[in-house]
Amino acid sequence: MPMQEGIYGLVAEFDTPGDMVRATEAAHHHGYRRMDCYTPYPVEEAAEALHFTKNRVSLICLLGGILGGSTAFLMQTWIAVWSYPLNIAGRPLYSWPAFIIPAYEWTILWAGLSAAFGMLAMNGLPQPYHPLFNAPNFRDGATVDKFFLCLEATDPRFSLVESRAFLESFNPVSVVEVDH
Amino acid sequence: MSDQHQYGSGQADTHGHAHGHKTAVPASLAAPAMVGQWQRRWLILGVVTGLLSLIFLFLGEDGINHFLRAYVVGFMMCFTFMGGGLALLMVQYCSGGKWGLMLRRPLEAMTRxxxxxxLMFLPIIFGMKRLYLWAAVSNPVQALKDGVINSAQAHAIAFKRPMLNPTGFIIRSVIYFSIIALYTYLLNKWSVKREQDKAGNYEFWRIKFENLSGFGLVVYAFMLTGPAIDWVMSMDPTWYSSVWGLLFLVGQGYAVLALGILTLLQLSKAEPIKSLFRKTEQMDMGKLAFAFVMLNIYLAFSQFLIIWSGNLPDEIPWYxxxxxxxxxxxITIDFILHWLVPFTLLLSRDLKKNKSKLAWVCRIMxxxxxxxxxxxxxPNYPDSARNLHMTPGMAAYFVVPVALISLWFAYYYAQLKSRPLVPVNDPHFDEILEPEHAH
Known part of the structure; x- marks a missing residue:
């Protein structure tokens, strides 16, 4: 991949999630689409303001859970009934109540792993380099107590002057130009 | 210049937007007139089914026995709402949170x-001999000789006599109701005082309620094992399970949360709840209900698995x-309605946001x-054990619990409308007026 040069976008810093969400809503209303919010903790309303579409992580999680649960149940059935039948206290070989708990555990395990890895596979992580870290205030605040909205330069509506003026109209702490 | 003008208006827009989101305090926090309407409807249903229920008292032994058993089902539901309301009321005082603020008045109405x-408990005392084998059999040795009971029953009744006897049963029941009455009285009295406190004194009240509720929860959780054993488990004197009280405790949380959410969803058709009940709290309550659905099946299944694994002759016959x-x-339908349906539906985020669908999940619960x-x-009774029979008496289950629960609902709505629907002297009240995206 060739080195990308030039400007990545404009990042506005806010003190409260409310201000950031209001700016995001206005930006979306204004026609901006290639933008993103960066917050120290999940702000669900930001996802709404960005008009996040549904993704398939929940489906992957569900499928993982179903597969994990049925695999564990069938494995136990196979072992107990066909592979190594044992008479345990005179119970039938197919003693399903005893299979439930390991099946339940595997449901949780596989649903959890599917959700985590499905999320990583679909959001492009791990990402060792991101241009936003070139902004010093982003490095200091994004994981502590600041809320950021970044308008990306690839957006057709993006213009260095107008977009800056637009962001500044929301009284952010700062608006910083970020290079690639 | 025109661009700047555009941005300027953009700014004005967003500010207007922000102000538009901040909810104004509704003019009146009193219950809307429709609560009175619900009260009348439930009262009519209660009276009609109540009169129908009386028919069973004239249908001979089969009718009277099933009337009383169905009566216990209805009574236990009403007790679940009342006692569970108290438990969840104390939980929300200890945990805090905006969901608790929204549920506080409905829960208080349940406790009242x-x-x-x-009053509903009295017929159980009069019907004790038909409901509880240990009350019917005063001399287990003689009853065994007469072939009325088997040796396991005779042994259990003789051995458990110090606890399972009519006098003890009544004394203990009075104690259970007294403990609940004490906490109900204090929590409701202080709640009124807190609202009348002009100075606010929020910290003072918060600590006062927390101290009462924290200890009260421990007392209640231990106490509930008592009524669960006395009123339901002792119908079969031979059987025992140590998780029984906890099962009822979780069942109370399960039913009360469903009823609380349902009440709020129905109240949200009119002011003041319409503008105060936000999606955020609705979602949170849905998630909490989901947790109770899981906890309930967890306990119910572990009780079954332990008894199934042990496979002992003094435990397994109960199952x-x-x-x-x-x-x-x-039991298959029970499993589907009790766990499968609420579990799969409450997994969905969209469903928890949808008022009418969430209300249906609550009704199912x-x-x-x-x-x-x-x-x-x-199945505690010899005519029903391992025999799902269809005698005329069984029809009592269609009317007697409905009558009791309907009358309870009428009383509940009367209590609900007697106070403002949301407490104001609480910092959370300002928070629920905030727009949803300002955390």
């Missing part, structure tokens, strides 16, 4: 149904009485509790 529930002879169908009680109560 105590006089009605205590066999409830699986064989047609009862398998009842409340119905599932009644269904579960039917499965717990009826």
């Amino acid at each position: 149904t105590l006089p009605l529930v205590a 066999l009485n409830r699986f064989r002879g047609g009862w398998g169908v009842i 409340i119905f599932a509790r009644c269904w579960d009680l039917f499965w717990l109560v009826e």
Whole structure:
């Protein structure tokens, strides 16, 4: 991949999630689409303001859970009934109540792993380099107590002057130009 | 210049937007007129089904016996709402949170149904000999000789006599109601005082309520094992399970949360709840209900698994009485309504946001509790154990619990409308007026 040069976008810093969400809503209303919010903790309303579409992580999680649960149940059935039948206290070989708990555990395990890895596979992580870290205030605040909205330069509506003026109209702490 | 003008208007827009989101305090926090309407409807249903129920008293032994058993199912549902309301009220004082603020008045109204529930208990005392084998049999040795009971029953009744005797039963029941009455009285009295406190004194009240509720929760959780054993488990004197009280405790949380959410969803058709009940709290309550759905199946299944694994002759018949002879169908439906349906539906985020769908899940959850009680109560008796029979008396289950629950609902709505629907002297009140995206 060739080195990308030039400007990545404009990042506005806010003190409260409310201000950031209001700016995001206005930006979306204004026609901006290639933008993103960066917050120290999940702000669900930001996802709404960005008009996040549904993704398939929940489906992957569900499928993982179903597969994990049925695999564990069938494995136990196979072992107990066909592979190594044992008479345990005179119970039938197919003693399903005893299979439930390991099946339940595997449901949780596989649903959890599917959700985590499905999320990583679909959001492009791990990402060792991101241009936003070139902004010093982003490095200091994004994981502590600041809320950021970044308008990306690839957006057709993006213009260095107008977009800056637009962001500044929301009284952010700062608006910083970020290079690639 | 024109661009700048555009941005300027953009700014004005966003500010207007922000102000538009901040909810104004509704003009009146009193219950809307429709609560009175609900009260009348439930009262009419209660009276009609109540009169129909009386028919069973004239249908001979079969009718009277089933009337009383169905009565216990209805009574236990009312007790669940009342006692569970108290437990969840104390939980929300200790945990804090905006969901608790929204649920506080409905929960208080549930606790104040105590006089009605205590009154409903009286017929159980009069019907004790038909409901409880240990009350019917005063001399187990003689009864064994006469072939009325088997040796396991004779042994259990003789051995458990110090606890399972009519006098002890009544004394303990009075103690249970007294403990609940004490906490109900204090929490409701202080709640009024807190609202009248002009100075606010929020910290003072918060600590006062926390101290009462924290200890009260421990007392209540231990106490509930008592009524669960006395009123339901002792119908079969031979059987025992140590998780029984906890099962009822979780069942109370399950039913009360469903009823609380349902109440708020219905109240949200009119002011003041319409503008105060936000999606955020609705979602949170949905998630909490989901947790209770999981906890309930966890306890119910672990009780079954332990007894199934042990496979001992003094424990396993209790389950066999409830699986064989047609009862398998009842427990399968119980499993579907009690766990499968709420679990799969409450997984969905969209459903928890949808008012009418969430309300239907709550109705199913409340119905599932009644269904579960039917499965717990009826197979205790020799005519029903391992035999899901269809005598005329069984029809009592269609009317008697409905009558009791309807009358309870009428009383509950009367209590609900007697106070403002949302407490104001609480910092959370300002928070629920905030727009949803300002954390």
